[in-house]
Amino acid sequence: xxxxxxxxxxxxxxxxxxxxxxxxxxxxxxxxxxxxxxxxxxxxxxxxxxxxxxxxxxxxxxxxxxxxxxxxxxxxxxxxxxxxxxxxxxxxxxxxxxxxxxxxxxxxxxxxxxxxxxxxxxxxxxxxxxxxxxxxxxxxxxxxxxxxxxxxxxxxxxxxxxxxxxxxxxxxxxxxxxxxxxxxxxxxxxxxxxxxxxxx
Amino acid sequence: xxxxxxxxxxxxxxxxxxxxxxxxxxxxxxxxxxxxxxxxxxxxxxxxxxxxxxxxxxxxxxxxxxxxxxxxxxxxxxxxxxxxxxxxxxxxxxxxxxxxxxxxxxxxxxxxxxxxxxxxxxxxxxxxxxxxxxxxxxxxxxxxxxxxxxxxxxxxxxxxxxxxxxxxxxxxxxxxxxxxxxxxxxxxxxxxxxxxxxxx
Numbered sequence: 001x002x003x004x005x006x007x008x009x010x011x012x013x014x015x016x017x018x019x020x021x022x023x024x025x026x027x028x029x030x031x032x033x034x035x036x037x038x039x040x041x042x043x044x045x046x047x048x049x050x051x052x053x054x055x056x057x058x059x060x061x062x063x064x065x066x067x068x069x070x071x072x073x074x075x076x077x078x079x080x081x082x083x084x085x086x087x088x089x090x091x092x093x094x095x096x097x098x099x100x101x102x103x104x105x106x107x108x109x110x111x112x113x114x115x116x117x118x119x120x121x122x123x124x125x126x127x128x129x130x131x132x133x134x135x136x137x138x139x140x141x142x143x144x145x146x147x148x149x150x151x152x153x154x155x156x157x158x159x160x161x162x163x164x165x166x167x168x169x170x171x172x173x174x175x176x177x178x179x180x181x182x183x184x185x186x187x188x189x190x191x192x193x194x195x196x197x198x199x200x
Numbered sequence: 201x202x203x204x205x206x207x208x209x210x211x212x213x214x215x216x217x218x219x220x221x222x223x224x225x226x227x228x229x230x231x232x233x234x235x236x237x238x239x240x241x242x243x244x245x246x247x248x249x250x251x252x253x254x255x256x257x258x259x260x261x262x263x264x265x266x267x268x269x270x271x272x273x274x275x276x277x278x279x280x281x282x283x284x285x286x287x288x289x290x291x292x293x294x295x296x297x298x299x300x301x302x303x304x305x306x307x308x309x310x311x312x313x314x315x316x317x318x319x320x321x322x323x324x325x326x327x328x329x330x331x332x333x334x335x336x337x338x339x340x341x342x343x344x345x346x347x348x349x350x351x352x353x354x355x356x357x358x359x360x361x362x363x364x365x366x367x368x369x370x371x372x373x374x375x376x377x378x379x380x381x382x383x384x385x386x387x388x389x390x391x392x393x394x395x396x397x398x399x400x
Contacts, residue, residue: 049339050301064289066296073289089264089273096266099300101250139249 002027003057005047007034009115009200011107011164012067013054018160019074022194035115068095071157080156091151094158101139105132106165109172126173133174137182140166144181148188155192163189168198202227203257205247207234209400211307211364212267213254218360219274222394235315268295271357280356291351294358301339305332307365309372326373333374337382340366344381348388355392363389368398 004020004027006013020027032038032053039051048055048065056064056073064070072095075081082088109129112122140162143150150158167186169176176183189195204220204227206213220227232238232253239251248255248265256264256273264270272295275281282288309329312322340362343350350358367386369376376383389395 049342050297058286062286064286064293066293066300069289069292069296072292073285076285085273085276086258086262086264089269092269092272093264093266096269096296096299097250099296100266100304104300104304142249 003030004028004054005030005032005044005057006054007032008198010034010053011110011168011198012103014198015067015160015164016054016056016070016074018164018196018198019071019080019157021196022080022160022192023074023078024194025074068099068157068161071095071161075157079154080160082152082154082156084152087152091156091158094150095161097136097139098158098161101132102136102162103165105129105136106169106172106174109133109174110165110168111172113172129172130174133169133172134178137166137169137174137176137179140185141179141181144185149185155189159185159189164198203230204228205230205232205244205255205257206253207232208398210234210253211310211368211398212303214398215267215360215364216254216256216270216274218364218396218398219271219280219357221396222280222360222392223274223278224394225274268299268357268361271295271361275357279354280360282352282354282356284352287352291356291358294350295361297336297339298358298361301332302336302362303365305329305336306369306372306374309333309374310365310368311372313372329372330374333369333372334378337366337369337374337376337379340385341379341381344385349385355389359385359389364398 002025004016006016006029008031017029032044034053038044039053045051047057047063050065052065054067054070056070058064064073082091109126112120112126116122149155150162163186166182202225204216206216206229208231217229232244234253238244239253245251247257247263250265252265254267254270256270258264264273282291309326312320312326316322349355350362363386366382
């Protein structure tokens with residue numbers, strides 16, 4: 001059986017949970033408290049030298065890191081994986097957009113606001129993070145003005161990847177009201193069969 | 201014919217050039233000076249709302265952004281694309297690692313050192329960027345202690361993606377001498393058929 005090493009409060013880990021639930025694949029979840037240093041133990045680093053969650057264990061000794069790579073591996077061949085090569089390329093474009101232009105601002109703003117003390121020095125990063133988040137959200141808003149989902153006409157893992165932290169943007173003090181198409185898309189994603197909300 | 205909108209001095213753009221040369225695919229290169237704001241014109245934003253290079257134009261009106269998504273699209277089915285699903289997943293893992301844990305420090309340190317004036321305020325970011333670069337290089341070094349390349353036993357687009365900025369790390373004041381396996385891998389990549397060096 002597949003094992004996921006993850007932290008329920010992490011959007012990157014939630015992506016994997018959501019996909020597995022929607023695929024109806026059985027899996028074992030091992031909760032790893034990254035904030036308490038549990039991804040930096042010698043045992044964990046032997047599984048993932050980069051010391052991050054989520055991590056997929058296909059079988060003992062065979063591990064896959066990087067949330068969006070895990071989504072690709074699990075979704076390939078399913079209805080959440082576009083059959084057309086160009087649509088698949090668009091899906092990958094949005095997966096890389098998510099990790100480069102979206103997660104490093106939307107998720108990090110959430111981390112600072114939710115998990116660090118209110119007087120922490122990293123709060124100084126928030127204005128710049130929110131400015132960059134607004135740029136990413138504007139790119140998404142523009143795309144959604146003429147598309148229901150991110151890759152082609154159908155729900156795919158690009159939507160799962162972008163949903164995770166966009167749905168929690170308010171936690172980082174990021175207001176989604178200027179992005180009505182993004183709000184409508186979040187609602188469409190929540191209506192997909194087998195959808196589960198992030199519980200933390 | 202394929203058109204690449206790119207900037208020769210960008211490692212992300214060089215990745216696409218290197219792959220196209222190694223695949224022997226004809227293409228047209230349109231030089232776009234991102235540093236001079238040419239990715240922020242209305243014309244360019246109509247092609248890529250995220251305002252970045254490289255951008256692949258398959259045909260007028262059909263564009264693909266994100267360097268590593270472009271690599272995937274172009275390489276699929278070639279010798280640089282692993283046939284085995286698990287090896288392909290590992291390749292994607294390294295592509296996402298490159299964009300999340302490597303490029304934002306190794307490439308940004310280079311940008312600050314090479315393209316900004318010596319008294320620029322962003323030089324204050326360099327110590328932290330070099331610290332993060334050392335972490336990324338250590339992860340690569342460990343992998344290369346038991347592997348010749350990043351995905352499986354063969355050269356793939358994961359190597360192209362990681363080569364681009366690793367080969368220019370010294371530009372950002374990042375010393376590769378503590379990473380002998382990385383240096384040996386760089387030499388192996390340079391020996392691949394059809395290899396071309398970045399010219400800027």
